[in-house]
Amino acid sequence: MRRVVSGFVLVAVVVATGLATAQEFDWQRFQGDDVRFLMNRHPFTDFLEPLVPEFEELTGIDVTLEIFPEDQFRQRRLLEVSSGAATLDGYMVMPGQVGAQYLGADWIRHVDDFVEDPSLTSPELDLEDFFDGALSTFQSNDGLFGLPLQIESSLLFYREDLFEEAGLEGPPETLEELRQYAEALHSDQVAGFAMRGRGAAATSQIVNLLYSFGGQWQNDDGSSALASEESQQSLSYYADLLRNYGPPGPANLHWNEVMSLYAQGQAAMVFDANVFRSIVEDPEQATDVVRENTRYAPLPEGPGGSLPAVLVWGLSVNQASDSPEAAWYFIQWALSKENQRQALLSGVPAARESSWQDEEFQATAPESWIQASRESFNRGQPDWNPPVVPVAEVRDAYGQAIVAALQGQDIERALDRAAQEIDRIVSRTQ
């Protein structure tokens, strides 16, 4: 018996000294735990999935990533968090989308107690390194509730070869110039410009125009500001652009339609999330001429400036999780400096400053993309969604006005109706 005990002591001493010399932080502390994360089918997930065995080896924690396309992912996540499933330990989340709802219902675990505990948070995490704009979306009045995995903003993708053919120089710098360019580039085979038009899905893109025309989601009293003069101007600018210089059937365009059109060389310019550079550079999805001639520019300036919205995805710990510490381990590892750097190298716009400063990255990514992205992050507006609880229904109401505008209906009336509808929707959850 004594021999066994002394054997344990010996092992413990060896392990302890080994750790002390290498690293204070014990990655093996939750060895044997299982964690399950719900993930959106997203470039970040595609990047992370093959690396998971590294984490399992490092920590001895068994990881399951359940991956669904976005709509199903969101329904599945809602079902699981609202039923209080303890086997769900964490999930991908976009605070600008469901933050108000998830925090209000207490479905997200705040992690300040983990961050303050040096035995649970690796000294290498370095919260300061995340872009302020990205980290601040994960801060509520009660503290930190997750970590950002990427910061996104929409950019103008354009074909330099077609610009040259049409005698256009450089990217359009104002929205009026964008319209002129679209007109010059438009033909029967190639649309001058494309952008989302599919109702609710289009609101996250058109908000860039809303801001840049000087519009806002809400008035100071919290009522919808979508009936404002600026909002009308932005919507009629948008409808004019897509109806005259867009592809057929713009009211059906979601991001994948927009990006396929562009990748197949059927649109000269598109405006959508910068993360879709990965589609444009993929030889299986994009034609050679598109891959070689694509350049990027920030949102052109409107009467109110160039004010793009930023989107932040991140990872959070499920409130009901039965192993929140192991989940936090996974999040720290998944968003470590090295993994964020690698993610960025694979085309996911990581949320860490250090990743963007990396020389290897600067050499691999198109200069215009880096430049345009960082400019957008600097000017970014946090609310890419209306800051209300019933986000989806409000987006849907705005989406109805967008579709009406694309169908050539009266814009002022459509927006008046949307604003009234939105006030009614918001009042129901107050």
Place this chain on the structure above:
Amino acid sequence: MRLPASPIKMLKRSSDFFDRNAQWLFPLPAVLAIVVLILGPVLANFAISLHGWFIGRPPTYIGLQNFSDAFTDRRFWNGVLNTFYFTMVAVPTQLLLGLAVAVLFNREFPGKGFVRTIILLPMVATPVAIALIWALMFNPSLGVLNYFLESVGLPRSLWVADASLAIPALVMVDVWQWTPMVALILLAALQGIPGEFYEAARIDGATGWQAFRFITLPTIRSAIIVALILRSIDALKTFDIIYVITSGGPGIASETLNVFAFKAGFEFFRAGYAAALLIFLMFLVLGIAILLNLLRTGRR
């Protein structure tokens, strides 16, 4: 060596018990399944429909408010209209085409077995997979349907991207998928008609059309109504193909009651309102099924 008597007795007693009560013990699992999986959710749905419940907030009892809200909701009426539009175009088309296919397969021709298998394929494929493929084919710029139209010299169509074409295009998918089922039901009925009927008709000098009109149709009438009932119920509550291909769009141009209820519940998180919408849908489907069933049993 004697076996202890009591276990045998017990076995015998319990077997007596099963013998005596077999008439309700056998259906018991089915009854339990129905209560747990069907009756329970339906009752829960009724209870939820009486509440204002934004998922994530505590529900509050509001009586029949959800139902009266629905009556003044433009979108509810749009959903009802679209539901009827979809069903009333899709089901008769399927019946006509299904009847034609059934009559065709009721004859002998070379390669019949092979062609029959091919024709049945759409029915056995997963609706969501089918819908995804059709969505790709409908794409106005990249889809194969417009390529076909152009290659025979016809103008391109917007398909589901055009508000006025969205439902007809969805009907096309539904017809493509479900005509085989109608054909199968009607073929079974056709094969039950004795050949003597037609021989007698021929002797009396009836034309082919007359034989079809006065022998075939009346004989398979109840099979036609069964197909009508089954397809109407299904069409009224069609969800997968509509949700995947158009999500009810453009705007709300192809949004049926079912799709609206789904969005209200799972996208807008208005559980109470969605429950109320589904109760409307349930009575709608039930009412039509009862009506059609009367047609079947009423005039005989």
